[in-house]
Amino acid sequence: MSLSSNNVQSQIRVRISSRRRVADRIDEFELTPVDVASLPAWSAGAHIDLTTPAGPTRQYSLCSSPDEAGTYRIAVERRSDSRGGSVSVHDDLAVGSEVWISAPRNHFELTRALEYVFVAGGIGITPMLTLIEQARHSGRPWRLIYIGRTRAEMAFADDLLACHPRHVTVHESSHAGRLNLGVALAGLARGTAVYSCGPPSMMDAVADACAVQPAVDSFVERFTVSVHSAAPNEAFELSLAFSGVTVTVPEDRTIIDVLADRGVVAPSSCREGMCGTCETGVVSGEVDHRDSVLSPEERSENESMMICVSRCTSGRLVLEL
Ligand code: FES
Incomplete structure (x- = not known):
């Protein structure tokens, strides 16, 4: 099997060290690092991106214990009606197979509550x-x-x-x-x-x-796209606070694609507003949030945005890039 990754430097190569059925159409996979002794620490509620052998990157919650330093575990449902990621995980990953994953990210942490x-x-x-x-x-x-x-x-x-x-x-x-x-x-x-x-x-x-x-x-x-904007797409001016670049984002293009054309390559994974990889700080401008990651409170704070899907409604946006 060949390994593929758009961003190998920031990714971790792991091997499937065990696999077991945990329900109809659901298998649990244990992932063990190939090139390093231990895997990054994580907290309850975290997920990883996994680049499936078929190509698509998918997000899977970690379901082992954060205290287990040497392995991660994920459980994946084989969904033949989906876009192919879970089918590839089930059909292409056997014990011994190697895949690339991201470090864990967490947008679902346990808050203090009564x-x-x-x-x-x-x-x-x-x-x-x-x-x-x-x-x-x-x-x-x-x-x-x-x-x-x-x-x-x-x-x-x-x-x-x-x-x-x-x-x-x-x-x-x-x-x-x-x-x-x-x-x-x-x-x-x-x-x-x-x-x-x-x-x-x-x-x-x-x-x-x-x-x-x-x-x-x-x-x-959410691991499915669910947020849609009521606002129509409109072009806006985008400035990058650190590099001084200013570009126009046309109505039919995303921020991340326009930046890539100018040689500014931001980290990304799902490109559908689901994983949080492309989260970028906002300096000024009204954001039209179209992701499934940020909470309503985080949106109203207007401090960051997912530049793979979200846009601007105030004509001018300044980002921490
Ligand atoms: S790349 Fe996944 S939220 Fe933007």
Whole structure:
């Protein structure tokens, strides 16, 4: 197998050191470094980018323990209806195969809260495993609502129920129908933080249930593109504060592509506003955020943006580049 990477210097070569089935169509892969003794440290909720043998780069949450320095583990659902990344991981990566990954990044960290509620849908359970461990160590009350079509398709459900029977609720929609999250999440205590990862419709329902409870914070981890701007694309002037470059970003081009034409190559991975690799500091200008990474609070702070998808609505933008 040949290795490919757009940005090999910043990437880490790993070998698949073990692989096991953890649910229908879901395998867990253990990744061990090839060129270095240990892998970068990470915190609960982090994900890596993995350059699949077929070419696309995909984001996968780490589901091992941050205390395990020598390996990472990810769990991947083989989705033949997706854009090919997960199929390549399943079909092309055997024990002994080598792939490139990024260092971990984290846009889904556990905040300080009085209580925690985790809502996972299907493979969205993966970031929850480490968040749950951190919540347990915090000593705060926590519970998990784990939604899937059938138990056989729900990775780690048996272990979670066996270890935490009073904290974990498993909802099989093939038997019980669609869970009403508005009811399941009603009446949360003040200071509760709700973390959700799963299908967009589920995360939207969680966000709706939290929005009517002002003393509750909601955090989502999206690995699908979901944010669309109401604003039409318009050209704007872009200045780089450190290099002094000024360019026009036409309505039909992205910031990152225009910069690449001028020889300014910014780090990037997904180029769809999902991974956070291209996050860039904003000096001035109104940003039209179109990513799935930043929280509403981070957007309103206007301190950074994803330059692979987001744009400017004030005619002029200055970036920390
Ligand atoms: S490259 Fe992934 S968010 Fe921009």
